[in-house]
Amino acid sequence: MMRFCVLGVFLFFLVPSLVSAGFYPNSSAVPPDLRRSATGNVWNSFLNFTGCHAGMKVDGLYKLKKYFQHFGYIPETLSGNFTDDFDDILKTAVEMYQRNFQLNVTGELDELTLNHVVIPRCGVADVVNGTSTMHSGRRAYEVSFTGRGSRFNAVKLYSFFPGEPRWPERRRDLTYAFEPRNALTEEVKSVFSRAFVRWAEVIPLTFTRSETFSTSDISIGFYSGEHGDGEPFDGEMGTLAHAFSPPNGHFHLDQNENWIVSGDGGDGRFLSETWAIDLESVAVHEIGHVLGLGHSSVQDSIMYPTITTGRRKVDLTSDDVEGVQYLYGANPNFNGSTSSPPSTQQRDTGDSGAAFRIDGSRSVLTKLLMSTVGLFFLYSL
Ligand SMILES: [Zn+2]
Numbered sequence: 001m002m003r004f005c006v007l008g009v010f011l012f013f014l015v016p017s018l019v020s021a022g023f024y025p026n027s028s029a030v031p032p033d034l035r036r037s038a039t040g041n042v043w044n045s046f047l048n049f050t051g052c053h054a055g056m057k058v059d060g061l062y063k064l065k066k067y068f069q070h071f072g073y074i075p076e077t078l079s080g081n082f083t084d085d086f087d088d089i090l091k092t093a094v095e096m097y098q099r100n101f102q103l104n105v106t107g108e109l110d111e112l113t114l115n116h117v118v119i120p121r122c123g124v125a126d127v128v129n130g131t132s133t134m135h136s137g138r139r140a141y142e143v144s145f146t147g148r149g150s151r152f153n154a155v156k157l158y159s160f161f162p163g164e165p166r167w168p169e170r171r172r173d174l175t176y177a178f179e180p181r182n183a184l185t186e187e188v189k190s191v192f193s194r195a196f197v198r199w200a201e202v203i204p205l206t207f208t209r210s211e212t213f214s215t216s217d218i219s220i221g222f223y224s225g226e227h228g229d230g231e232p233f234d235g236e237m238g239t240l241a242h243a244f245s246p247p248n249g250h251f252h253l254d255q256n257e258n259w260i261v262s263g264d265g266g267d268g269r270f271l272s273e274t275w276a277i278d279l280e281s282v283a284v285h286e287i288g289h290v291l292g293l294g295h296s297s298v299q300d301s302i303m304y305p306t307i308t309t310g311r312r313k314v315d316l317t318s319d320d321v322e323g324v325q326y327l328y329g330a331n332p333n334f335n336g337s338t339s340s341p342p343s344t345q346q347r348d349t350g351d352s353g354a355a356f357r358i359d360g361s362r363s364v365l366t367k368l369l370m371s372t373v374g375l376f377f378l379y380s381l
Pocket residue numbers: 122123124285289295305358359
């Protein structure tokens with residue numbers, strides 16, 4: 001009941017609007033004035049902190065503390081009195097961040113670490129209530145692969161939301177619908193359909209499109225700025241989308257992005273020359289959250305927090321598959337491999353100069369909502 005009350009308030013404040021975002025069949029269709037020209041990344045100033053370490057005091061360092069706090073590396077309780085001192089709080093945060101992203105754990109703001117920090121990224125926190133949701137070398141889960149045994153040997157780094165919320169057993173056939181006021185084209189809607197199929201191939205869940213937005217299990221909408229859930233979108237780049245843990249089903253995208261909907265760039269320059277985002281890549285990632293997956297430390301996985309410029313990443317890796325099968329079991333038809341090998345399907349133009357935040361920032365309200373949903377699950381199990 002609590003869950004529905006919270007959702008009621010949540011829905012009341014949603015402010016959908018017509019999509020003003022650009023949808024382009026491919027990157028060459030993006031108008032020239034939208035091509036990469038701007039400096040883009042609001043976090044670039046953090047690069048000035050290269051070489052900083054404990055004991056130093058540097059102007060503006062408090063902003064970096066806010067950044068780390070935003071992603072959970074510094075507890076909310078410590079907000080309000082950030083100084084420019086490189087104190088133990090910041091050192092601890094840097095070390096945890098380095099562990100999550102599999103960097104050398106130096107506790108210092110070395111070049112490699114800051115290059116990671118400034119990459120626009122998913123706003124869903126990596127650390128919740130002091131516990132990292134990204135694990136390097138976490139406990140192993142037993143996952144059975146029908147008929148063949150495990151063919152995957154990768155370290156399991158997938159994660160879940162606190163309490164491991166998932167769609168309950170009685171809800172295996174889920175519906176999804178699109179915010180009607182967005183008036184999306186069939187072409188755009190079909191991108192999401194393809195993204196759902198990628199997950200449905202490996203777990204015994206089905207996803208069926210519904211025309212009834214208000215009653216669908218999963219609701220997909222494009223929104224602009226503050227849209228009622230405490231996760232304001234920030235216009236072009238930065239925050240791209242966010243989704244909530246099950247059984248919430250809300251999946252929001254920033255309507256001010258320039259989205260590529262073709263599913264194929266056609267050449268090696270795909271996305272790398274534009275400030276445009278591959279919609280399906282983001283959709284597959286967010287559906288992972290809708291299903292209950294958190295972020296993974298596996299760089300190639302769908303659930304890694306960032307997606308690098310120039311990259312289209314839509315194929316589940318073994319880490320994604322094992323994570324979601326831990327929650328739901330395997331699709332009886334799943335033969336141990338996804339439809340195409342990630343190594344040949346993932347194109348990377350080699351442009352790692354910038355990446356995009358996939359999810360919205362995770363505010364207090366969202367944390368409240370997520371933890372409420374999580375608690376609901378704990379008590380219902
Ligand atoms: Zn995410």
